[in-house]
Amino acid sequence: MEYHALGRSGLRVPRLALGTWLTLARIPRAEAAGLVAAALEAGINFFDTADVYDRGGAEEVLGELLAPHRREHLVVATKAFHPMSDDPNDRGLSRKHLFESVHASLRRLRTDYLDLFQFHRFDPETPLEETIRAVGDLIRQGKVLYWGTSMWSASQLRVACRLADELGVPRPISEQPRFNMLCREIEAEVLPACRELGIGLLFWSPLAQGLLTGKYRRGQAPPAGSRGADPRRVGQFLDRALASDEVWDRVERVLALADRAGVPPAVLAVAWCLRRAPEGTVLLGASRVEQLRELVPAATMDWPEGLEEALEEALAGPPLKL
Incomplete structure (x- = not known):
């Protein structure tokens, strides 16, 4: 596994990380343990989670499974922002919530510090100066080593860096946006x-929730047990995407190119993210060991001549509104 600096920092992370959204706390514990073991075996020592994932359940499972391993060899990242209860202060990026969120995450993760603490969304109701001062204090207390953001705009990142400089707080070292062949708005x-700004990138949803794996087919019912077959998806990203002919046109062209190149579509999708932004790390949302192992070669995939150009042609068109 190749490692690189995350943003303008000394923290080195692998090109692939294990994400835990909709996975770790929802599969049998033995399978979750197998996933973590397979990740570490592949050199993936970076684990990304969030307090809101299964209402703390993902953090609890991750903490249990990482406990036997040497903490100094791991990079553990979590997030805060979304409501964790009906309490009006149990959400957002206020000083109160950030401190209580970090303390709760540390308990669930069974650790004394977070390598990376991320703000899951921008909070328009809390002064950004308050948020940055709070994370600066958490860093000074040794509870957080670095901080980052998720789904922030370019202007919000610029203001955050300017304020951090003015307040004498370290700048954010990472931003975690959605990025895949179908969702390219960050470009x-x-x-x-x-x-x-020297901010590193952690990409989530590289497979577009499975659309780029070949598991779904135009006009056919989603496979049983897949995310597309979950009735809770109605009105959400996958529901909209599966109903869009414009999406299917691009997906089918990508699948044909993957077949012609002899590359599994999922591997090609992850490798494409790294090709477009070599400084990035891709979060893998695998729920089975075999899925994870299939994707590991994406970190070092050799690109056949002309494939990148052919993909750009296949993906040409106005931005998809998903």
């Missing part, structure tokens, strides 16, 4: 801003 502003 317009967020990606250039991160490069300008």
Whole structure:
């Protein structure tokens, strides 16, 4: 596994990380343990979670499974922002919530510090100065080593860096946006801003919730047990995407190119993210060991001549509204 600096920091992370959204706390414990073991075996020592994932359940399972391993060899990242209860202060990026969220995450993760503490969304109801001062204090207390953001705009990142400089607080070292062949909106502003500001990138949903794996087919019912077959998806990203002919046109062209190149579609999708942004790390949302092992070669995939150009042609068109 290749490692690189996360943003303009000394923290080195692998090109692939294990994400825990909709996975770790929802599968049998033995399978979850197998996933963590397979990740570590592949050199993936970076684990990303969030307090809101299964209402703390993902953090609890991750903490249990990482406990036997040497903490100094792991990179553990979590997030805060979304409501964790009906309490009006149990959400957002206020000083009160950030401190209580970090303490709760540390308990669930069975650790004394977080390598990376991320703000899951921008909070328009809390002064950004309050948020940055709070994370600066958490860093000074040794409870957080680095901080980052998720789904922030380019302008929000620029203001955050300026305020951090003015307040004498370390800048954020990472931004975690959605990025895949179908969702490329960050290429317009967020990606250039991160490069300008020295902010690293952690990409979620590289497979577009399975659309780029070949498991779904136009006009056919989603496979039983897949995310597409879950009735809770109605009105959400996957529901909209599965109903869009414009999406299917691009997906089918990508699948044909993957077949012609002899590359599994999922591997190609992950490798494409790293090709577009070599400084990034891709979060893998695998729920089975075999899925994870299939994707590991994406970190070092050799690109056949002309494949990248053919993909750009296959993906050409106006931005998809998903």
